[in-house]
Each structure stands twice: as C-alpha cells, then as structure tokens.
Amino acid sequence: MNSKILVFGSINADLVFPLEKLPREGETVLGVNYSFHPGGKGANQAVAASRAGAEVTFHGCLGKDAFAEELLNSLIQSNVDVSQINRVNTPSGCAAIGVDTSGANQIMVAAGANLHVMASQVPDNLLTPTTIVVLQMEVPAKENWSLINRAKALGSTVILNLAPAGAVPLETLSLIDFLIGNELEVLTLARNLELKEKQPIEAAQKIAQLTKKTCILTLGEEGAFASNSINFWRVPALALDPVDTTAAGDCFVGWLAARLASGDNLEQSLRWASVAAGKACLISGAQTSLPDFRSVEASLSDLPRNN
C-alpha cells in the first residue's frame, strides 16, 4: 500500500527580482521588474510531492491578506489537501528573492503567519504507520520537534529538510529517518553538534553514524550523496543550464518523499528526486517550476548511472 504524505511547514508569497548580479552587503542593485509566485519551503515540497503522484496533506498557516488566496489556490490546483491550513490574524509569510543570470539566488523571508504553526493542531489520525511526515525549518523549531516526537511514537516515517540551516537537538535527530540538507546546512548542523568534520560528505557520513539514520546531502550540479551507518549512495544530476535554482531543493525533498511513499527504495527515489530537482531549475519561480510526473519520467533515462 502506498504511504500518504503530511507536509508540516511554511507557505510564503515569493516576490522574485531578476538581477544581473546579486547585491553584496550594503549594495543596492537595480533590476527591471519583479513577479509574484507561490512559495514557501513547506508548500513547495507539498506541491512537488503531489505532482510526483503522492496523496499529500499540507498543514500550515496563512494570514487573511490578499496573498493568502493565491497561495491557497496554488496548493488546491496541485491537488494538495488544504483542510489542515489555519487562517490567522498575521500577514502570510513573504520572501524577497533575488535571482541572478546564472540562476543563483538570495532569499530573505518574513515568517509572518508561519510562526503560528502548531504541532498540537495536527490530529493523531494523520500520523499513522503509513504516513511520511515532511518538515523543514521555517516554522518554530519547538513545534517541529514536538511533531517529530508524536509522529515517531505513532509509527510514521519522518523526513526533515534542514533548510534554512539551524541546530537540531541530538535526541530529535535520532528520531528522523531521512535528514536532507545542502552543503551549508549539513556543515552548520555538524558544527552545532561539535563534530570535527569540515567536508560536507564526511559531515553527512558522521551524522548518519551518530544518529543511525540516513543523511542525504544535495550537491547542486553534482547531484546528491546519501549515507546511513552501513552504506552510501551517489546520484548524479542532469546536465543543464539553470534559469532559476529557487525551490530545486524543495523539489528534491518532495519527490524523494513521494517515491519512498510509492514503495521505491532509497537509491531509486534519489534518482527520481535528482531528475525532478534539475528540471525545477529550468523555469522561474518556486511552485511554478515544479515538474509533473510525465516530464520527470521522460528524463529519467537521461540521468547517467551513479558516479
């Protein structure tokens, strides 16, 4: 039987500014236009998993502002169950995203309504042994840790995306089945755990040994690396020219969760996630760029065998 996915996390209005180059500290950079796109790491991951074919519920908070309806509609149009979204008297989360001509980005987030997300509002019946719970770090940390405790006690599988970078208590880490982060995020966690490893791959391996769970490191154009305390895997990336890398990490997380939910093993799931994340770099915006099942399936054979 396929597992269901519960995404617990953030939802943001993204204001995207295409720029020749990203500003340095103290610098003003003049662009031409900006555009609004639905975003937020949690909502992006929910949409990615749903487009991958999974049954997805999103639990999060929206304000009562003009952005909120657009953000809600984007989830609904992607077949995400929005019955667990609460409306609060605080503006919806908002992100200002600069994107340069190489597709690299710089993101600033005002958390807004995301700070009202509460683990206690997630009903027990959504946390079953056939649920994969997906979390990120844009909602209050204590709510994440509380939900992870409950989800594990009720037999769910837990995926934590370490974005944005931050500390995770060791007792919580050992409850997380799949920890996913980019190089900066994995190294930040390693530093917080006072590990001596300074290279991302070594840090990921050490974290996996310490927690006896799986640590996955996303490596951009180099693909991804995963390790548990016994084995490791390398998956390449599609060769392409990125337009906008925003939400590529979210796409990876959502697709990985969806493929695991469908019964694929870790190695197969990593390959789907890598292809999907690559495709998400070809279109501007967060949710607007997340590929559907057919498009990822069509490119799966273009991914080289593992290096």
Ligand code: RIB
């Ligand atoms: O990961 C990309 C996302 O980060 C954006 O959609 C933005 O809202 C921030 O949460």
